[in-house]
Amino acid sequence: MFDVATVRKDFPVLEREVHGRPLVYLDSAATSQTPQQVIDACTRIHAEHNSNVHRGVHALAEEATEAYEAARAAIARFVGVDASGVVFTKNTSEAFNLVAHSYARRRLGPGDILLATQMEHHSNIVPWQLVAPEAGFELRYVPVTAEGYLDREAFDAIVATGRVKLLAVTAMSNVLGTLNPVAELAGAVRAANEDAIVVVDGAQSVPHVGTDLAALNADLLCFSGHKMLGPSGIGVLAGHWDLLESMPPFLGGGEMILDVTLEGSRFKQAPYKFEAGTPPYVEAIGLGEAVAYLERLGMTNVRAHEVELLERALPALRGVEGVSVHGPSDPAQRGAAVSFSVEGLHPHDLGTVMDREGVAVRAGHHCAKPLMRALGASATTRASFYVYNTLDEVDALVDAIEATQRFFRP
Amino acid sequence: MFDVATVRKDFPVLEREVHGRPLVYLDSAATSQTPQQVIDACTRIHAEHNSNVHRGVHALAEEATEAYEAARAAIARFVGVDASGVVFTKNTSEAFNLVAHSYARRRLGPGDILLATQMEHHSNIVPWQLVAPEAGFELRYVPVTAEGYLDREAFDAIVATGRVKLLAVTAMSNVLGTLNPVAELAGAVRAANEDAIVVVDGAQSVPHVGTDLAALNADLLCFSGHKMLGPSGIGVLAGHWDLLESMPPFLGGGEMILDVTLEGSRFKQAPYKFEAGTPPYVEAIGLGEAVAYLERLGMTNVRAHEVELLERALPALRGVEGVSVHGPSDPAQRGAAVSFSVEGLHPHDLGTVMDREGVAVRAGHHCAKPLMRALGASATTRASFYVYNTLDEVDALVDAIEATQRFFRP
Amino acid sequence: MSLDDLYMEIILDHYRNPRNRSGELEGHDVHVHHSNPLCGDELDLRVRLRDGQIDGLAYDGDGCSISMASASVMSEVVIGRKVADAEDLAEAFRLMMHGEGVGRQEDLGDGVVFEGVAKFPVRVKCALLGWMALKDALNTHSEGGQAHSVTHE
Amino acid sequence: MSLDDLYMEIILDHYRNPRNRSGELEGHDVHVHHSNPLCGDELDLRVRLRDGQIDGLAYDGDGCSISMASASVMSEVVIGRKVADAEDLAEAFRLMMHGEGVGRQEDLGDGVVFEGVAKFPVRVKCALLGWMALKDALNTHSEGGQAHSVTHE
């Protein structure tokens, strides 16, 4: 197990005070903080090896290209795919749009079902909605139970139609924390239709639980650097090369072509055919460094640390009068994003007053409005934990909620 | 006028040696170097204010959002548009793809001409090619004269059809250096068809010559941060808000929506409806700092400095036996990207040997294969200059070419 | 800026003891629904007009203390006013929230305490919600409409 | 690694005095065109086969010194070989260029000097171009074809 105090020293922002209080950062599910190692990796490229990648014969270009491809290989290993199966995007959302345009819009049509769930982030809903009318497929959603699990009966009923051609599901809900049984769901979908593919939203799971695409029984995986200690501006679509290669390009431009004539173009193979223009190469290299950092900690340890925090947080929150926690109550079934509601307190008021106590939480719909509707809430407050959070910070969270309650008490 | 020696001190990479020689970086048209001020701005966000933007009520989120929006405003001013007319993308290529999908694919159809030129970068060709078959419009190209100018007669003839609905033209060629008379071309296209819009590739011009969208008589402008002292991973689509607002969203996801239901979604107004998912916010802030840096130097001075370099470089290169320079010979008509061919020497050999002399130039097709075909070359060597280059470096370029010639002489 | 600038006693009082808060209004002439999806604030506003004057007004909704308290204050200070006068007051409130000074200080009544909210940019929209709804309701009615729904960004 | 690793005297010699370079080959059985669009290298290769043996070979093209010299060396060492043997040699060359040791050192002749090019990753493709074209030509012929065109990434 790693030592949290030592880990914290790597994160300069944790030395900050807000409103005269030490920062208690509980918003990592939105964006994680950045260790010095990642900051340094980005600075190093800019200060020593800055160059466009894949285009030059000069020394800087070779160095930058080598670092960029090494990052691709490291990230690929981290999620169990070949380097040729890692496409760099700017974020998870772009990765989903790529799949929507280059796969769903081309390969699904009338009669086909694209099955998502009611607990998806907008990034795993809106891209499908945007292409569905043109493609003619039907977009269905697996409902969520009161405890925050996917409704397996409803899922089975939809799958039994044999019409599900694409399952788009999150491995971990950013609101409820639920860890979905992706491999099982994938198996069921494939059993009913062998042409079906499975696209996993790993934006929340990849940073927090060890990930292997084959173990998930999935075809494609989308995630973002900024939620896993990496820089902003970088995301990944990871998958099997064969599948990626079978998809037409999405964005066109420099770098992704073999040849361009006035009449038409020929494209490189995957992953390059999906990387149009100068890629976010500094950011990719930064993400490579973030992955190395997480590997040094060990993803099993990361998960164990978060379970420890959850075991303190869940009962403590439930112990506060008026607080109800959303999502699974069993820490083993959930990740460390914890949404809750406080009777009589609007999440925005809660967020503002807690901020004054130094506690940064998120208040709002968390880009998951359909789930909010299912929960019957217009917004919730969410505390989310990561490698640098401590048990003391869990206590600070609870104290801040109570302080807010006192503040608004009539 | 600024002092180049002082400017150079801001760029840590310029202290580097390659192969035991001081680096002479002449590849800024591919990617410019990064001043310490920009590196620091990025580090500062990561180390002090890191947070997802537009989503939180806590202090870090407010600070990051404020910095992000301040960068948008600064960049908008830099090219003469309102802040609401600046959409952040990951690079120029994404910006063109956005226009291709949200404008060309929807608003152009059979009978319409999308007019590009033979000197365009692949980023201003391939996106149109990808949507043309679906949309049914015709893609035409203005040829290039032997001196490297657009062929005005051919242009006029195509425009005279009245069918040009979109002109996509670069303000500066990345190969020939040619500065195109965009405002004039735009005027002609509009005169022939009042519904036509003008999309300008500013990837090379915005970094090097003062830019004002209205003065260009253009509607939309695409450019990249990494060519103008900014970080990688950030690009801009700038334009009139009304036009942007009339375009449907391209990428879907978090942040760009007003509401998402299982049945469909409603979107925010421009520019936000085009920014799906967590944007490259650190990179946008870095670009804001780069713009501030360029404004301190003054774009008139930047241009004057480059003309000075060109006035030394063009005759010096022409003076070397066997060297022919592509593009306009008049420095007033061109920017500081200079492509040349050396008799009997392949650009790759030239690039490799020059690199050993410490001189970083680009060898290849510069993502402009149609232009290469027009030039009858499969590749050229390109030296490109920026604010930190000196007259001595121009001499080093010439020396390195001569050294290569000696090396390969039979 | 301190938390007390945001949550002045008067604001908390209106939040705890809302005035004119109701999901119904007898004989209302116009009903608007405004929402601020980012915050999750939702507001229903019903207005009854007689002789160019706001004769009755009721709001209801689900929102943070700022948005609900601001609607409560708004209801108190506009009931009984002429339409044009209420519109002018709404504009004065909007300018104040954008840091452009406090016009019509007396008429805004408890409303002036929201000046402190202007220092919290993410909460300005909350304070404006009720007033924007009022403007929209009066406008909708003047154009002959009876109901309108608006989503703010 | 120094420039001399890349541009060995032998390489420069083949570049300056190419062997078997021609755009024609009498009675050729197969013609392939390979290009490396990133570098701008273009290569035409013609092969004449008799009794399972490379009876004649000519290449022509437009490319850097490495690609042209490598094609020249290749032409020298494969003419007269059995098809299977030439294919095996091409594989030995490929492995050498990927840093996996030099097999068939003797048979590769001048080809071994390209080992130094392996230290310049961006130039490896150049050295391989002629050999890839050869493999493709032999393969195309064995499948009954007469011409083939390939673009490398």
Ligand SMILES: Cc1ncc(COP(=O)(O)O)c(C=O)c1O
């Ligand atoms: C003229 C021109 N247009 C477009 C681009 C593409 O920019 P990016 O690679 O940042 O998408 C470039 C640079 O590569 C360019 O020089």
Ligand SMILES: Cc1ncc(COP(=O)(O)O)c(C=O)c1O
């Ligand atoms: C589950 C989930 N999916 C997708 C996303 C979208 O990621 P991004 O904003 O980086 O595109 C997020 C985070 O915002 C998320 O939590």
